[in-house]
Amino acid sequence: MRPGRGIPKSTGSMAITVGIVAGLLGVTAVAAERETKPIVVAATKAPAKAEEAKSTKPPVVAPSVAALEAATKKAKAGDYDAARWHPIHFKPAIDKAKDGDCLACHSEILKAKPRAASEAGLPAGDVLAWYQTLDTYTGGQEDFHIRHMVTPFAGKVMNLSCTTCHQGNDPREESSHDQLVASAKAGSKEPSPFTLRKMVNPSETCLKCHGQFPAASMELPGPWHEIRADMEPEGVANGCLTCHETIRTNRHKVNYLKADGIEEAAKESSDTCYGCHGGRSWYRISYPYARTPWPDMPADTPEWAKGRPTAPEARFRIDAK
Ligand code: HEC
Ligand code: HEC
Ligand code: HEC
Ligand code: HEC
Ligand code: HEC
Structure with missing residues (x-):
């Protein structure tokens, strides 16, 4: 959440309240097209017994709809920690999240603008990255998320959702949650989390x-x-x-x-x-x-x-x- 970054803890809850209100009052036109629904994530089934037995971790129990709603209510009331640790950020709730659920709090994601000039003062319009020379590239520099979800070429060829890339973050492993993909590949049921401390797993997305x-x-x-x-x-x-x-x-x-x-x-x-x-x-x-x-x-x-x-x-x- 950009506006939240670097804000001292004491004003953090203000920032999130403003963010949430702005989000709920109608995101951008594009965001609105994506399913903007209240944050109600269907409770998912607990993992199968056999998988549980093989896992080295305690079983993850899906939060109930009531628990999700309670967290949202607290977040909306300005509780920064309730928002930050909202169960929607984690498995298994994130698997059922729609873009609108994320955008209710993160509407800035589809509005962010890159700097007009570098910190050294070089205007963005004066430089040309190699990917800008491709015939398919149109318009000026845009923020990463916007280039992948909003700009015309992206809209023609892709249909990315927040959860295509964001698979949740495991606080224990400090890694993105990709065990489903990784285990399916390796043919094993054992979770094998991504080892670098990133928000998304680039080998399975980028x-x-x-x-x-x-x-x-x-x-x-x-x-x-x-x-x-x-x-x-x-x-x-x-x-x-x-x-x-x-x-x-x-x-x-x-x-x-x-x-x-x-x-x-x-x-x-x-x-x-x-x-x-x-x-x-x-x-x-x-x-x-x-x-x-x-x-x-x-x-x-x-x-x-x-x-x-x-x-x-x-x-x-x-x-x-
Ligand atoms: C109830 C509000 C709320 C909802 C809903 C929500 N988030 Fe968050 N999210 C937060 C807050 C608050 C933080 C902490 C931001 C900070 O500290 O700057 C955060 C942090 C994050 C971060 C890490 C940010 C960073 O700066 O590294 C990511 C990535 C993220 N959320 C993605 C998502 C995705 C994807 C969804 C939907 C599945 C989602 N969030 C739903 C409030 C929310
Ligand atoms: C001369 C014929 C030929 C041309 C030209 C060609 N391809 Fe291929 N491509 C193939 C063949 C043959 C395969 C492998 C088929 C198979 O799976 O047995 C293949 C496979 C691929 C794969 C899958 C690779 C993998 O590892 O699974 C991709 C992606 C691909 N081509 C993209 C392209 C793109 C993009 C272009 C143009 C920029 C292109 N190809 C031009 C013949 C061609
Ligand atoms: C927007 C990005 C994008 C564009 C444009 C694109 N591809 Fe792909 N292509 C992908 C991705 C991502 C996959 C893997 C899909 C999957 O299985 O999840 C893929 C898969 C493939 C495969 C392997 C398919 C299989 O399942 O055997 C071939 C071959 C291929 N692309 C060729 C092409 C050709 C030819 C074109 C132009 C007509 C093209 N791609 C345009 C992103 C793209
Ligand atoms: C193409 C993959 C991809 C998609 C789709 C995507 N993200 Fe991200 N997102 C990323 C990457 C990569 C980062 C940077 C992560 C890092 O620093 O490790 C990021 C960062 C973030 C952050 C942290 C703040 C920031 O700007 O750095 C938030 C919040 C976030 N994404 C939310 C979302 C939401 C909400 C959606 C859906 C509207 C979404 N993302 C769609 C890949 C994606
Ligand atoms: C499904 C295909 C797809 C995936 C997945 C994807 N990209 Fe892209 N990316 C594109 C396309 C298509 C463009 C060109 C968009 C355009 O020209 O308007 C692009 C453009 C970019 C650009 C340059 C454009 C700009 O102005 O920012 C960067 C940097 C980039 N991607 C990084 C990433 C990273 C990092 C990830 C993984 C988190 C990622 N992409 C995942 C298809 C994809």
Whole structure:
């Protein structure tokens, strides 16, 4: 919560009261479009007995609806700690949270603006980051959350929710709560929390759209910027689709992407596809994507694809929830 940062404890509760009131009085137009409901999270089932037995931690019991409501009531009355430790921040309640539940207190997330100039005085408009040179990039610098949830390109190709990235924070591990994903991968039921002290797990979020171009999996002779000209002779707008019209066609069918919007935008340029598969890479590796079966898929699995899942993670499937 930006306004809360650095505010001395004594005035902290004032800040949160103002924040909550501002949030409840109608967020931004965009925020309002997202489900803005009072904070009532359906009580979730306690973990299955078998999993409990294997876990090294005490079982997590879902807070009741009444407990959530009581915490919200206290928070609204200006109790800063009740807001800060609101059970909605943690598993399992966070799994049922809608964007509107988070935005009721964190409406600043969709309003934050980057500095107009650096602290040394360099105006933001005078510098050009490399990702701003992509054809898909429009407008000036925006805050991270806004670039991913509000700006026009994001709205066309993505459908991210707060909980796509924020999976709660475990005070004991001081790490983000990603054991479901991690255990499913490792084939074990044992929780394996992310070890760095971050709010979200970048390997399960950012890397999916900011990894390297997976040229090796495709047996392509080189990186995209070198081969693009050969793949896109006169009249071919998107060289990816020359192959991907028929290969790995069951793609992007997850609740945090807009599969149709992506294919629509991709007709104009391969920058759409490349943008999330190498064009904005912050990492030296690529994400090991699920290999979803597609029509006429070859019977034998290439070496690199052995052990890959054949469907997206359960929590992202369209029919999930
Ligand atoms: C009842 C009000 C309330 C609700 C609802 C709420 N939060 Fe918070 N949240 C807070 C307060 C207060 C803090 C502490 C902020 C601070 O100390 O600057 C906080 C802290 C956080 C932080 C850490 C902030 C930091 O500066 O590191 C994150 C991330 C966060 N919340 C995300 C969420 C998400 C995601 C949701 C929805 C699932 C949510 N919150 C719902 C009030 C709320
Ligand atoms: C694409 C992933 C992603 C999505 C979607 C996302 N966040 Fe975040 N959020 C982050 C990251 C990364 C940080 C910085 C975390 C850190 O410092 O470890 C962050 C930081 C925050 C903070 C701390 C304050 C700040 O600005 O640094 C709050 C509060 C927060 N997010 C709330 C939300 C809410 C509410 C939503 C939904 C409207 C949301 N986030 C959606 C990734 C995401
Ligand atoms: C589902 C795909 C997706 C995920 C997940 C994702 N991003 Fe992005 N990111 C994008 C797209 C698309 C853009 C370009 C938006 C535009 O040009 O308007 C972008 C742009 C950016 C930018 C530059 C744009 C700017 O002005 O800020 C940064 C930095 C960034 N992402 C960091 C992250 C981090 C860190 C995470 C993980 C917490 C993350 N992204 C998760 C798709 C994603
Ligand atoms: C010459 C044909 C060809 C071109 C051009 C091509 N691909 Fe591929 N791509 C493939 C093949 C073959 C595979 C692997 C199929 C399989 O799973 O057996 C693949 C796999 C992928 C994967 C999954 C990688 C993994 O590790 O699971 C992604 C993502 C991808 N391509 C994106 C792109 C993008 C983006 C472009 C354009 C910038 C592109 N491809 C251009 C043939 C191509
Ligand atoms: C907004 C970011 C974004 C854009 C744009 C995008 N992708 Fe993806 N792509 C992803 C993400 C994230 C996944 C992983 C989805 C999952 O399983 O959770 C993915 C998965 C894939 C896969 C593996 C699918 C599977 O399940 O086998 C292929 C192949 C692929 N993309 C190719 C493309 C091509 C071709 C384009 C352009 C037509 C494109 N992508 C555009 C983000 C993007």
